[in-house]
Amino acid sequence: MPSRRASVVALLAWAGGVLLTAACNGPIESRSDDGPAAGGPPAYGDTFIQASIGDIGGLIPSLTSDQSSHEVGSMIYDGLVKLDKDLNLAPAMAESWTYSRDCLELTFKLRRDVKWHDGRPFTADDVVFTYQAMINPKTPAPFKEGFLLVKDVEALDPYTVRVRYDKPYARAVETWGTYILPKHLLESFAAAGTLRESPQNSRPVGTGPYRFQEWKPGEKVVLVANPDYYEGRPYLGRVVYRVIPSQATIFLELKAQGVDYVSTLTGIQYARQTEYPAFRKAYHKYRYPASDYTFLGFNLRDPRFADRRVRQAFAHAINKQELIDGVRLGLARETSGPIRPETWAYTDDVVHFAYDPEKAKALLAEAGWKDRDGDGLVEDRDGKPFTLTIRTNQGNDERKKIAEIVQQRLKDVGIQADIQLIEWAAFIKEFVKPRRFEVIVLGLGTGTDPDQFVVWHSSQRGPDQMNRTGYANPEVDALLEAGRQSCVQKERVRYYHRIQEILAEDLPMIFLYNRDSLPVVASRIRGVSPAPAGLMHNFDKWFVPKTQQRYTSG
Amino acid sequence: MALFALRRLLLSIPLLVGITFISYVVISLAPGGPLDFLTPEDPNASPEVKERLIKEFGLDRPVHEQYWQWLKRAVRLDFGRSFLPDGRPVLTKIGERLPITLFLNLIEMAIIVGLAVPIGVLSATRQYSLYDKITTVFVFVGFATPDFWLALLLMILFGVQLGWLPISGLRSLNWEYLSFWQQQWDFFSHLVLPIVVATFGGLAGFSRYMRQSMLEVVRQDYVQTARAKGLSERVVISKHALRNALLPVITILALALPGLIGGSVIVESIFAIPGMGQLMVQSVFSRDYPVVMGNLVIVSTLTLVANLVADVTYGLVDPRIRFGGRRGRR
Numbered sequence: 001m002p003s004r005r006a007s008v009v010a011l012l013a014w015a016g017g018v019l020l021t022a023a024c025n026g027p028i029e030s031r032s033d034d035g036p037a038a039g040g041p042p043a044y045g046d047t048f049i050q051a052s053i054g055d056i057g058g059l060i061p062s063l064t065s066d067q068s069s070h071e072v073g074s075m076i077y078d079g080l081v082k083l084d085k086d087l088n089l090a091p092a093m094a095e096s097w098t099y100s101r102d103c104l105e106l107t108f109k110l111r112r113d114v115k116w117h118d119g120r121p122f123t124a125d126d127v128v129f130t131y132q133a134m135i136n137p138k139t140p141a142p143f144k145e146g147f148l149l150v151k152d153v154e155a156l157d158p159y160t161v162r163v164r165y166d167k168p169y170a171r172a173v174e175t176w177g178t179y180i181l182p183k184h185l186l187e188s189f190a191a192a193g194t195l196r197e198s199p200q201n202s203r204p205v206g207t208g209p210y211r212f213q214e215w216k217p218g219e220k221v222v223l224v225a226n227p228d229y230y231e232g233r234p235y236l237g238r239v240v241y242r243v244i245p246s247q248a249t250i251f252l253e254l255k256a257q258g259v260d261y262v263s264t265l266t267g268i269q270y271a272r273q274t275e276y277p278a279f280r281k282a283y284h285k286y287r288y289p290a291s292d293y294t295f296l297g298f299n300l301r302d303p304r305f306a307d308r309r310v311r312q313a314f315a316h317a318i319n320k321q322e323l324i325d326g327v328r329l330g331l332a333r334e335t336s337g338p339i340r341p342e343t344w345a346y347t348d349d350v351v352h353f354a355y356d357p358e359k360a361k362a363l364l365a366e367a368g369w370k371d372r373d374g375d376g377l378v379e380d381r382d383g384k385p386f387t388l389t390i391r392t393n394q395g396n397d398e399r400k401k402i403a404e405i406v407q408q409r410l411k412d413v414g415i416q417a418d419i420q421l422i423e424w425a426a427f428i429k430e431f432v433k434p435r436r437f438e439v440i441v442l443g444l445g446t447g448t449d450p451d452q453f454v455v456w457h458s459s460q461r462g463p464d465q466m467n468r469t470g471y472a473n474p475e476v477d478a479l480l481e482a483g484r485q486s487c488v489q490k491e492r493v494r495y496y497h498r499i500q501e502i503l504a505e506d507l508p509m510i511f512l513y514n515r516d517s518l519p520v521v522a523s524r525i526r527g528v529s530p531a532p533a534g535l536m537h538n539f540d541k542w543f544v545p546k547t548q549q550r551y552t553s554g
Numbered sequence: 555m556a557l558f559a560l561r562r563l564l565l566s567i568p569l570l571v572g573i574t575f576i577s578y579v580v581i582s583l584a585p586g587g588p589l590d591f592l593t594p595e596d597p598n599a600s601p602e603v604k605e606r607l608i609k610e611f612g613l614d615r616p617v618h619e620q621y622w623q624w625l626k627r628a629v630r631l632d633f634g635r636s637f638l639p640d641g642r643p644v645l646t647k648i649g650e651r652l653p654i655t656l657f658l659n660l661i662e663m664a665i666i667v668g669l670a671v672p673i674g675v676l677s678a679t680r681q682y683s684l685y686d687k688i689t690t691v692f693v694f695v696g697f698a699t700p701d702f703w704l705a706l707l708l709m710i711l712f713g714v715q716l717g718w719l720p721i722s723g724l725r726s727l728n729w730e731y732l733s734f735w736q737q738q739w740d741f742f743s744h745l746v747l748p749i750v751v752a753t754f755g756g757l758a759g760f761s762r763y764m765r766q767s768m769l770e771v772v773r774q775d776y777v778q779t780a781r782a783k784g785l786s787e788r789v790v791i792s793k794h795a796l797r798n799a800l801l802p803v804i805t806i807l808a809l810a811l812p813g814l815i816g817g818s819v820i821v822e823s824i825f826a827i828p829g830m831g832q833l834m835v836q837s838v839f840s841r842d843y844p845v846v847m848g849n850l851v852i853v854s855t856l857t858l859v860a861n862l863v864a865d866v867t868y869g870l871v872d873p874r875i876r877f878g879g880r881r882g883r884r
Contacts, residue, residue: 047727049727055836056640057638057639057640058638058639058640058641060639063639064639069639137602137606138606140603140606140607140610140639141603142603144603196635196639196640196641197635197641201639201640201641202640202642216828217640217647217650217651217828218651218828218829218832218833219723219724219826219828220723240727242723242826243826243828244722244723244826245823245826245832246823246824246826248702248706248824249709249721249722249824249825249826252706252709252710252713252714252721252722253721253722255714256713256714256717256721258720258721258722423585424586425584425585425586425841426585426586428586429585429586430585464604551727551728552728552731
């Protein structure tokens with residue numbers, strides 16, 4: 001799941017994460033970094049086999065939104081910037097960047113030693129072209145918001161690009177982590193709006209650490225190390241993504257050592273089914289928070305939930321730790337806000353609502369919900385009982401279990417909840433978008449940048465927009481606007497800390513937990529160095545000592 | 555006979571149009587469209603891309619117009635391009651998956667028929683014997699065993715515990731470096747488990763048909779007559795009874811033809827075989843209308859052809875039908 005580098009554009013697709021000193025905080029944590037000394041010096045060669053549950057959608061990842069495409073794409077393509085292991089923006093194909101004082105002009109200095117896989121030099125023209133292709137209305141790229149805010153992009157010389165904005169845009173630099181596309185191969189296709197049909201979409205040429213070798217749809221994608229990579233030739237000679245559409249089969253392949261890497265195990269696989277000596281010898285297991293959170297969302301248009309005391313009562317009624325233990329076997333961390341922990345904007349200094357049914361009852365009573373007829377359920381002044389339906393999508397066992405546990409806990413405080421599971425497409429179309437729900441259980445991705453304008457701003461409450469609960473708070477609106485219009489991190493920290501404080505108290509949704517990513521890597525692979533960004537951030541430095549290499553590298 | 559076949563052939567054209575029209579309407583009615591899957595539930599996705607694609611794919615027009623557009627191209631065998639980001643032609647997508655599905659299913663069919671006929675005949679001729687009882691139990695176990703469960707058990711035993719056979723996929727990763735015979739062996743060893751699993755369930759049903767059909771035939775007068783002539787039991791069964799007993803089985807075989815193309819979703823998914831079954835399910839899940847329709851046309855055409863073939867062969871092997879004219883059919 002964690003992609004090798006910052007495909008900053010695909011925030012959801014991308015789930016690197018934060019390692020909370022995984023090497024020592026779990027009872028079953030294997031050593032995670034043997035360092036180059038163990039097992040011999042770094043060596044070139046061997047093949048890295050990765051299981052992927054879905055096939056890739058295409059090989060121009062800017063046109064796709066599925067995770068597999070972005071995983072593969074991040075190996076083949078590079079951006080001007082990337083995220084380093086601590087989730088900070090770092091130079092990639094740009095060696096440096098500078099802002100003008102008013103935050104409106106951003107100038108990138110490009111590296112001069114970058115070459116496309118076909119040998120052509122990479123220049124500023126490619127950057128300008130990528131921008132033009134992205135904003136072209138004919139280009140079906142699902143993530144282009146960041147580019148639409150750009151005023152113009154200009155190549156000042158072959159190795160200098162200047163980007164100008166009308167208004168300061170906080171995520172400007174991050175936007176340029178996008179995959180840069182080769183102008184010399186795609187210019188005519190982009191102009192005609194036929195990028196999807198171009199040869200590049202099935203035989204891509206990029207600038208990244210791996211070159212494309214083969215895609216057998218539904219079967220595998222094969223990449224080979226790029227010997228001319230500007231950061232040095234990657235050690236692992238070949239990377240194979242095997243498409244295995246069944247979780248059960250992936251796990252069996254893992255047990256038979258047929259794959260070297262699985263991006264995340266299930267809780268039960270991690271905690272129980274991989275705890276035997278042969279497995280621990282063959283693989284290292286890791287554990288760090290994934291970049292998403294699971295929440296219980298209210299429909300704020302419902303007058304009952306418009307009352308903050310009711311929402312807070314729910315928060316007191318729910319035991320987050322119980323959910324984590326029951327649903328994730330403990331493999332998740334409680335959360336109280338939407339910002340990714342361990343990023344610079346995160347704060348834990350907010351109101352926490354501890355599990356406390358009595359307080360929940362008191363808050364409900366204060367809001368007018370009391371048990372008036374002694375049947376154990378609370379009623380309003382007219383004697384109407386508090387009943388609701390918790391809805392979530394079918395096929396997600398975790399969310400179903402959450403709904404069941406929450407149902408029980410709500411009953412404890414006198415609220416009668418039913419559960420309805422609906423097929424994903426129907427759930428989104430019939431319930432979530434038209435906001436025809438009372439309470440939903442869903443997950444949402446967190447980016448590395450804290451800007452969540454589209455999730456919380458009151459202007460984003462339309463049926464096709466992302467403010468699903470219908471949250472509107474003038475103070476939060478102002479902070480969100482200020483936060484996305486500043487390029488000074490020190491100022492932004494203040495805004496986002498305040499937003500987290502407000503959200504934690506206002507509770508437009510109850511933030512339940514951040515799941516843990518539970519990847520495994522074959523133990524013959526060395527150089528793995530877990531960090532807040534996950535595992536894949538230094539993939540090009542992973543290697544297998546000569547004596548332990550298993551496959552030819554092609 | 556030729557006239558009959560021709561008539562049936564012509565009749566199947568409006569039938570095919572009807573099938574595709576209903577399919578098109580049904581898939582369009584299913585909640586969610588292709589765009590819900592292309593433009594994700596993501597804070598950073600751009601809404602205007604969605605509108606643009608809706609126009610480009612023609613999804614803003616009423617369903618009957620969409621269908622008409624599709625039909626006009628389909629009669630020229632142009633099934634368009636996939637809605638997915640790879641944007642590849644539908645026929646290419648189907649073409650690269652068809653061979654393996656066809657190959658696997660033909661082998662399976664051959665094994666099923668090869669085993670089911672003797673099993674069925676033996677248990678019919680020895681009705682209520684120990685052998686019959688054992689096969690009956692075996693057959694019902696086969697009926698009742700879910701594919702995926704059997705598959706997982708076999709994978710655990712032969713793949714993980716014993717390590718004799720590969721667990722999934724079609725070829726080993728070092729396939730290119732093997733000698734010719736090693737390559738054949740490698741490919742074969744990957745196919746053993748999927749074929750065993752797929753055959754197991756089919757065998758059960760088919761041998762039951764065979765047994766049933768045989769039981770009916772051996773009670774017929776002409777079989778008695780053959781016995782009364784003093785023919786050996788072997789000749790009676792193999793020459794007189796079996797031929798007649800095979801008639802209904804031929805129909806079932808012909809009707810199984812579309813299944814050869816359809817492939818098995820469960821077997822293909824669990825063994826990671828990139829075949830037609832997987833393609834069909836994925837395209838339905840992602841509401842990839844062109845691929846769904848392309849698949850449907852192929853499968854429904856085959857169904858119609860299979861029906862026709864069944865009727866014609868029936869006429870060929872059964873003189874009562876051949877000489878009975880149209881009224882004598884069925």
